[in-house]
Amino acid sequence: MSRYNNRTTTTLDRDQYRRFLEERGRTNIIHYNSPKFPEKTVEIIRQLELENYVWKMGDNFYNVAANKYGDKDLWWVIAWYNEKPSDAYMRRGELIKVPRPVETIVSYFYSNG
Numbered sequence: 409m410s411r412y413n414n415r416t417t418t419t420l421d422r423d424q425y426r427r428f429l430e431e432r433g434r435t436n437i438i439h440y441n442s443p444k445f446p447e448k449t450v451e452i453i454r455q456l457e458l459e460n461y462v463w464k465m466g467d468n469f470y471n472v473a474a475n476k477y478g479d480k481d482l483w484w485v486i487a488w489y490n491e492k493p494s495d496a497y498m499r500r501g502e503l504i505k506v507p508r509p510v511e512t513i514v515s516y517f518y519s520n521g
Contacts, residue, residue: 416440417438417439417440418438418439419436419437419438419439420436420437420438420439421435421436421437425437445488445517446516446517446520448489452512452513452516455512456507456508456509456512456513457507457508457509458505458506458507458508459476459505459506459507459508460503460504460505460506461476461503461504461505461506462501462502462503463498463499463500463501463502463503463504464500465500467495467498468483468495469483469484469486469487469492469494469495470483472486472506473485473486476506476508477510482510482514485507485510485513485514485517486504486506486507488513488517489505489506489507489513490504490505492504
């Protein structure tokens with residue numbers, strides 16, 4: 409399931425973008441708006457198993473998700489659970505949680521997001 413499902417979009421076509429658009433041969437750009445992530449509730453946390461993971465030099469959410477879930481596109485599940493919007497917020501040696509089963513979170517996310 410794509411993280412772009414059920415996302416609202418904005419069309420960037422204002423005068424302030426004219427030069428940017430012209431340089432790229434475009435009349436507009438579709439921008440995905442930031443999602444509203446559902447809060448972690450006691451109910452969802454109780455349904456999950458949490459694996460500890462220590463962030464290492466060179467790690468990123470894509471690689472951790474590929475290793476733990478077999479799908480790099482599920483990086484956002486780990487980021488969401490740990491309340492880290494991107495890899496830039498991670499520090500070497502930091503302990504994070506890898507929640508499972510990932511299907512439970514994806515279902516929760518899309519039914520409450």
